[in-house]
Amino acid sequence: MQLASHPFKELRLDRMSRTFGAFNALHDVSLSIRKGEFIALLGPSGCGKSTALNCIAGLLATTDGGIYIDEKRIDQLKPEDRGFGMVFQNYALFPHMTVNQNVGFGLRMRNVPKAEIAQKVENALALVRLQGQGHKLPGQLSGGQQQRVAIARAIVIEPPLVLMDEPLSNLDAKLRLEMRTEIRRIHNQLGATTIYVTHDQDEALSLADRVVVLREGSIRQVGVPHELYEKPAHIDVAEFMGFRNHMPGKVTGRTGDRVTLSVAGSTIAGMASEDVKPGDDAILMARGDDIAAAKAGPQTLAATVETIEYRGREFVGTARTADGLELIFHSPTLTEIGSRISLSVNADRALVFAA
Amino acid sequence: MTDPDRHKNSLRQRLALHGIDGVTLMLLPALLFVLGVFVYPFLYGLVLSFQPLEGGGALANYKKFFSDPFLYNTIAATLRLAVPVSIIGLIFAIPIALRVRLLQRQRLLTTILVLPVTLGTVLVAEGLLNYLGPQGWFSRTLMFIGMVDSPLKLTNNYWGVFVSLVITVFPFTFLLTLSYITGIDPALEQAAATHGASSWQRFRHVMLPLLVPGLAVAFCLTFVQAFAVFPSAVLLGAPSGPTRVISIAAAQAAFEQYDDSMASSIAMIMAAVQLLVVLGVLAIRNMFYRGSTAGGKG
Numbered sequence: 032m033q034l035a036s037h038p039f040k041e042l043r044l045d046r047m048s049r050t051f052g053a054f055n056a057l058h059d060v061s062l063s064i065r066k067g068e069f070i071a072l073l074g075p076s077g078c079g080k081s082t083a084l085n086c087i088a089g090l091l092a093t094t095d096g097g098i099y100i101d102e103k104r105i106d107q108l109k110p111e112d113r114g115f116g117m118v119f120q121n122y123a124l125f126p127h128m129t130v131n132q133n134v135g136f137g138l139r140m141r142n143v144p145k146a147e148i149a150q151k152v153e154n155a156l157a158l159v160r161l162q163g164q165g166h167k168l169p170g171q172l173s174g175g176q177q178q179r180v181a182i183a184r185a186i187v188i189e190p191p192l193v194l195m196d197e198p199l200s201n202l203d204a205k206l207r208l209e210m211r212t213e214i215r216r217i218h219n220q221l222g223a224t225t226i227y228v229t230h231d232q233d234e235a236l237s238l239a240d241r242v243v244v245l246r247e248g249s250i251r252q253v254g255v256p257h258e259l260y261e262k263p264a265h266i267d268v269a270e271f272m273g274f275r276n277h278m279p280g281k282v283t284g285r286t287g288d289r290v291t292l293s294v295a296g297s298t299i300a301g302m303a304s305e306d307v308k309p310g311d312d313a314i315l316m317a318r319g320d321d322i323a324a325a326k327a328g329p330q331t332l333a334a335t336v337e338t339i340e341y342r343g344r345e346f347v348g349t350a351r352t353a354d355g356l357e358l359i360f361h362s363p364t365l366t367e368i369g370s371r372i373s374l375s376v377n378a379d380r381a382l383v384f385a386a
Numbered sequence: 387m388t389d390p391d392r393h394k395n396s397l398r399q400r401l402a403l404h405g406i407d408g409v410t411l412m413l414l415p416a417l418l419f420v421l422g423v424f425v426y427p428f429l430y431g432l433v434l435s436f437q438p439l440e441g442g443g444a445l446a447n448y449k450k451f452f453s454d455p456f457l458y459n460t461i462a463a464t465l466r467l468a469v470p471v472s473i474i475g476l477i478f479a480i481p482i483a484l485r486v487r488l489l490q491r492q493r494l495l496t497t498i499l500v501l502p503v504t505l506g507t508v509l510v511a512e513g514l515l516n517y518l519g520p521q522g523w524f525s526r527t528l529m530f531i532g533m534v535d536s537p538l539k540l541t542n543n544y545w546g547v548f549v550s551l552v553i554t555v556f557p558f559t560f561l562l563t564l565s566y567i568t569g570i571d572p573a574l575e576q577a578a579a580t581h582g583a584s585s586w587q588r589f590r591h592v593m594l595p596l597l598v599p600g601l602a603v604a605f606c607l608t609f610v611q612a613f614a615v616f617p618s619a620v621l622l623g624a625p626s627g628p629t630r631v632i633s634i635a636a637a638q639a640a641f642e643q644y645d646d647s648m649a650s651s652i653a654m655i656m657a658a659v660q661l662l663v664v665l666g667v668l669a670i671r672n673m674f675y676r677g678s679t680a681g682g683k684g
Contacts, residue, residue, distance in 0.1 A: 090576050110579040117580040119681065123573035127595045127675035136591075137581035170677055184581065194580070 039100045039191055041065050042087075042224065046096035047106075049082050056082040058248045059096065066191075067222045069215075071239035073229055073271065079248040080228045081196060087226065088194050089113050100191065111140075116185030116223075118195040122177045124169040130156070130180050131165035137188035155183040158217060175206045182214070186221060195227045199234065211238060232271055236260060244268045264304065266314060266384040274316040275359050279386060282311045290383045295352040297332050301381035312386035317376050319347060319359040324366060325375035332374050334358055336366050350374060435650035447651035457652075460632040461659055467544070467619075467631065468612035469663075471551045472605050475559035478552075480601075483564040484593070496564070500557040507554050511621040514550050515541055518622075546622035547629045551612050559608045566600030567593070571681045596679045602671035606664045613660050632656050 042064040049057040057079045064070050072080040085091035087098060089110035098106040105113055116137070124133050131152050132139075138148045156162055159179040169177055178198055185193050198214070199207045215238055218225055229235050235242045236256040244251045244259065244267070252264045263269035270277075280294035290303045292315055299315060307313045325331055334350035339362075346362045350372060360374050401407065438446040451457045486495055502510060518524050518540040525537035540546055570593065578588045616633040623629025632652060640649035 088576075088580050090579065110576070111582050111584055113580075114582065115580055117577065119573050119577055121571070121573060121681055123571065123577035123681035125574060125578070125592055126678055126681065136578070136583070140578075140582040140584075140587055140591075168675075168677070184577075188581065 043099040047093050048095035049086055050094045055248050060250055066224050069218050069225045069240045071227045071235035071242045073235040073242050074245035075230055078245040080245050084194050084196050084228045088117055114190055116188055116190035116193045118181045118185050118198045120197045122181045124177055124180055126169055130167050133180055134183045134187050151187050155187040159183045174202055193223045193225045197228055269316045273318050275319055276317040278315040282307050282309050282313050284309055295332055295354050295356045299376050300378040301383045304382040305385045307385050314384045314386050315381050317381040320361045321377035321380045322360040322374050324362045324372050327373040330375050334374055336368050336370050339366055431650040431653055434647050435654050437647055439645050439647050447648050457635055460630055460635045464613055464631040468609050471612045472608040474552055475555050475608050476601055479560040479563040483567045487568055499560055502553050503557040507617045510553050511550050511618040541622055543624050544628045547618050550618040550622050551615055555608045555611050559604055562604040566597055570596050570679045574681045598674045599671050599676045602667050606667050610660055
């Protein structure tokens with residue numbers, strides 16, 4: 032069984048589900064992935080993203096639904112018969128094998144001739160920029176290098192699909208950024224269809240062609256990064272995309288997409304994300320950088336500064352309104368803790384969701 | 387400027403840096419025990435073995451042992467039992483441990499498998515004497531289903547001792563193997579599977595090489611246990627024939643001929659043989675990878 036040998040058009044998840052006893056880890060996940068696409072499965076821990084990946088890899092059986100490559104159903108196949116490459120969170124390199132043996136593992140299992148293995152391993156190591164390290168054991172490499180070996184091991188078999196399970200979460204911040212660029216570069220070079228699991232929205236937005244946001248085992252939204260970032264369709268997705276200000280209020284008026292709410296005694300406008308009418312309870316969501324100190328006036332909230340920290344170029348602070356609503360704001364200047372300020376909300380970028 | 391406490395403190399600190407503190411005193415009972423019950427008797431026996439009862443030079447007992455086939459053949463007889471028993475123990479333990487690792491009710495099965503340890507060698511030997519004997523259920527069942535015509539001879543020979551030894555050492559081998567197997571990161575097997583390794587290839591290329599060092603240690607410990615076989619060799623075997631093991635020779639020298647010196651020599655030879663086998667196995671172990679069995683950072 033060699034899936035790699037015949038090119039495919041799409042990988043399709045059809046109402047893929049997985050339960051653990053009474054717990055629905057994954058519920059009716061349907062998704063169509065085109066060849067060459069880089070898909071990020073994004074969500075907080077426990078949202079089912081790793082379950083989904085393990086089901087696709089065949090390490091976990093689905094309890095319902097199907098997985099198809101074009102018209103061929105693959106969810107009944109054993110993991111070794113699917114022909115995918117996988118990069119694990121803790122790398123899962125074989126500690127007793129050298130880098131060369133690790134990378135060549137999939138080829139050896141497929142009885143590829145030795146000379147061909149050596150050539151392919153060398154090419155894969157060159158691709159992940161680990162030339163000349165082939166004779167070392169994984170234990171002699173740094174975390175970043177180990178992850179490069181794991182990536183080389185996954186791509187050397189030229190799989191139709193590469194699965195990555197939070198591959199950067201064990202690396203330090205600097206290396207994580209570096210490897211992120213590397214993964215994107217390798218993907219651009221090879222064009223391998225990739226499913227990438229992460230809980231880090233930055234990673235998902237910067238790497239993926241399309242991002243799938245999972246929550247409680249179901250898909251909340253699928254879209255290109257820009258779309259998700261600017262127009263989260265669901266309040267959960269908005270929270271995940273950095274809309275950290277959560278302002279409950281009552282809708283007082285609506286003109287087109289422009290909605291006004293009464294929030295903490297002030298009238299604030301925002302863009303409707305869901306269908307809300309005057310009189311409804313709603314929630315205004317805004318990013319910290321869309322709330323700034325301003326002169327008192329319309330579209331502002333009066334609050335007392337509680338914390339302020341320097342983030343380079345600007346300050347980020349928290350302030351609390353008289354009725355206890357906490358707001359995160361950005362400010363170009365240092366504001367005293369305890370001082371009273373007015374915070375204006377960018378009406379074009381704040382989103383209104385039904386409560 | 388001479389502050390006595392200051393000096394005292396620095397000594398205490400220096401000791402603590404070497405891991406010596408108040409708790410270290412708890413070592414004393416164990417240390418005394420080892421010295422009194424192991425080191426002293428061992429040295430006493432070693433010296434005694436060079437003082438033969440009937441004279442003839444310091445090495446007379448050893449010369450006697452290695453010139454009398456009735457004596458030196460006991461080494462081979464014991465090895466013929468202990469080596470296959472240890473290997474069979476491992477061959478049984480590995481697949482069961484691989485399976486048990488994945489089970490939900492691991493503890494229950496482990497308890498059942500380990501139960502024979504609590505029975506003691508004598509009880510197992512007595513039980514097998516009845517079960518495997520000419521009138522035992524085993525032969526009767528085989529005759530009933532027509533596989534054999536006459537009772538199999540499974541007691542008072544090699545096989546009786548072999549079976550009882552396997553039963554008594556298995557739990558021990560199994561527990562050791564299980565702990566080694568559960569120490570291997572499950573992600574390694576998953577990685578092997580996704581990269582195309584069949585279940586046999588996963589065992590052969592990933593699990594087994596990582597297990598070898600642990601299995602070598604398990605073999606050594608089992609072997610040393612089996613090498614000291616005595617009760618089952620007497621009760622179930624042919625103590626003057628094929629299962630005349632080395633501990634029987636030592637017991638006869640000590641309690642039938644009252645030759646403590648000869649018995650000590652035999653005990654020393656027994657220790658030397660065990661040491662050689664263990665060193666040999668550990669040397670083989672050194673040829674394999676012995677590092678961490680994790681697949682990377684945890």
